[in-house]
Amino acid sequence: xxxxxxxxxxxxxxxxxxxxxxxxxxxxxxxxxxxxxxxxxxxxxxxxxxxxxxxxxxxxxxxxxxxxxxxxxxxxxxxxxxxxxxxxxxxxxxxxxxxxxxxxxxx
Numbered sequence: 645x646x647x648x649x650x651x652x653x654x655x656x657x658x659x660x661x662x663x664x665x666x667x668x669x670x671x672x673x674x675x676x677x678x679x680x681x682x683x684x685x686x687x688x689x690x691x692x693x694x695x696x697x698x699x700x701x702x703x704x705x706x707x708x709x710x711x712x713x714x715x716x717x718x719x720x721x722x723x724x725x726x727x728x729x730x731x732x733x734x735x736x737x738x739x740x741x742x743x744x745x746x747x748x749x750x751x
Contacts, residue, residue, distance in 0.1 A: 693718045694749040715749040
C-alpha cells in the first residue's frame, strides 16, 4: 500500500509542474488579451489638444459644482499617460496630469 502511495505522489509531483506551466501560459495569454483590448480603445492626447481636467475635491463648493475645469492646452506628452497643461492665455499649470483625469474638450 505504501509503495502505491509513493508512486502516486511521484506522478502527482510530475503533473504539478505541468499544471503550473499551463496556468502560467493561460495567465500570460489573458494578460496580452486585456492589454490589447485596453490599447485598442486608448486615444492618446496630442500636443495642442484642448482638454478639460477633473476638479480636485477642495475646488468643489457643493454637490452640484462643475466636476471638470478648463479648457486647457496640452503642451507636452511625457509618456505613460502623463501630460503638461497650460491655460488658454499661456499660463503653465504647475504639475503633470494623468490621462484618467483629462477628457477632450469639444467646443
